[in-house]
Amino acid sequence: MSTLDDYVDAFELLGDWEQRYEYLAELGEKLPELPDEARTEDNRVKGCMSQVWVKAYHKPGQDSRIDFHADCDTTTIKGVLALLVDLMSGSTNEEIQAVDLDEIFERLSLDEHLSPNRHVGIYSIVRLMKEQAAALDRASAA
Numbered sequence: 001m002s003t004l005d006d007y008v009d010a011f012e013l014l015g016d017w018e019q020r021y022e023y024l025a026e027l028g029e030k031l032p033e034l035p036d037e038a039r040t041e042d043n044r045v046k047g048c049m050s051q052v053w054v055k056a057y058h059k060p061g062q063d064s065r066i067d068f069h070a071d072c073d074t075t076t077i078k079g080v081l082a083l084l085v086d087l088m089s090g091s092t093n094e095e096i097q098a099v100d101l102d103e104i105f106e107r108l109s110l111d112e113h114l115s116p117n118r119h120v121g122i123y124s125i126v127r128l129m130k131e132q133a134a135a136l137d138r139a140s141a142a
Contacts, residue, residue: 024082025076027083028079030082031082039053046128050074052077054132055132065090066096077122084122088129092137093136093137096133099126105122
């Protein structure tokens with residue numbers, strides 16, 4: 001699991017946005033495959049132009065920790081998705097709810113280099129991740 005600071009450092013080492021897009025593509029390629037049974041309508045991100053699925057689950061043996069599986073059909077968004085999965089997996093629901101997407105956008109300069117449509121899609125991804133984490137937390141408390 002990486003921190004936002006780790007990603008900021010990596011982005012700063014890369015000279016230009018072409019290299020940063022390549023890095024995002026590499027992150028996306030490393031995203032573990034999403035199980036077919038997770039490709040459901042409930043796990044599909046609405047409001048994103050790309051086809052994106054996200055599935056939250058409890059970290060085995062650690063009911064207080066949540067991990068994510070995810071997949072996307074476009075390279076750049078899949079890279080951002082991989083970054084989000086890495087940042088949020090292994091966290092508690094409270095930590096996931098506290099994730100500030102605006103801070104991520106600002107610190108990685110994504111706000112300057114992704115189209116407005118992609119911004120909306122990424123906000124939709126994070127919203128679904130937070131909703132799923134909260135639902136898992138409620139289910140384990142019941």
